[in-house]
Amino acid sequence: MLFFETNNSQAAQWMNYSDIESADSYWISGSNAMQGYSIACMLVPSLSDPRCDNYTGNGTGLTLAQEDLPANYAYNVSRLELLDTVAGTSKPVIVPVETDCPFGPPRPCTTPAQMTASAWHALIAGARGIEWFEQDYGGGSTTDGDTGSGTSAACPGTVYAGLNSSDPNHNCVYYRDGNGSYTVAQMAAAQASFYGEATALTPELLSPTAVGEVSTSADVSVLAKSVDNNTECWVFAGAGQPIKPPASNMSATFSLADRYSGPVTVYGESRTLTAVNGSFTDAFADANAVHIYQIPGPC
Secondary structure, X not given: XXXXXXXXXXXXXXXHOOOOEOOOOOHHHHOOOOOOHHHHHHHOOOOOOHHHHOOOOOOOOOOHHHHOOHHHHHHHHHHHHHHHHHHOOOOOEEEEEEOOOOOOOOOOOOOHHHHHHHHHHHHHOOOOEEEEEOOOOOOOOEXXXXXXXXXXXXXXXXXXXXXXXXXXXXXXXXXXXXXXXXXXHHHHHHHHHHHHHHHHXXXXXXXXXXXXXXXXXXXXXXXXXXXXXXXXXXXXXXEEEOOEOOOOOEEEEEEEOOOOOEEEEEOOOOEEEEEEOOEEEEEEOOOOOEEEEEEEOOO
16 A cells, blocks of 8 residues: 555545554664565656666665654655545554664664654654554564574563563664664653653644645655644654655754744743744754644644
8 A cells, every 4th residue: 555556546445444544664663674666656656767667676766864863754744644535534544663673683672762753754744643663573682582693782671671670671772774773762762752742742743734824945744733622733843754854963944834924832841932923943863853833722
């Protein structure tokens, strides 16, 4: 459904088989596994390359920077929503996000920051839930009780060991391409932090979407929500867009349709920006950066 069925009418038939829709892709931990031209052509239909004519799957397709990007998880939502339209239905989409190294070495592990950024991009795109994917296919970790034999990771399930300080694998170390490392406990802490924040913001996330009321020309994915009978505007923003890696330390200027001037609270970051005549600017450090803005008044 996501990539390989090029006939939308045929792919849309799968939308009839469940009440909640979900489709997996391994944008972060796949690393080179998803760079065939079929992937590139689905994501960029206007790609000027003759190989898009027959989806041969040859060549590199996406660059590693285009693939290894949390913003790509938005595609897992938009693609299924498109097929819903073709099928004449509308159902909630749940997005799986991998938490470790399902394919094993030499493919990379997902870092805590990438994991949570991927989940936020899915919600910004309209997902109604996140599923943590802990399966191990390649022997590089032991997430579901498998016996790991790889050198990239050999750790048990993130949640079970990571939340139990007495578990012998609580501080088991994951490696990402041999550059930097993190523990199961750190991954579980990131999951818990995301869960707490997303749960606290459920009323805002389920509020009416303010379509076209907040925009930016930067490589940032944006979701605006009209909250509390249009007395507040909440803006969820994540660096990058599908296959469009953002620049490091990117500056993004947001435009508010109602031309609001005044304070803009950055949720959970203990800082405040100022909007002037419907415009405010913020910095996004890297592709994992996500900011949430609370703005008085309507979107």
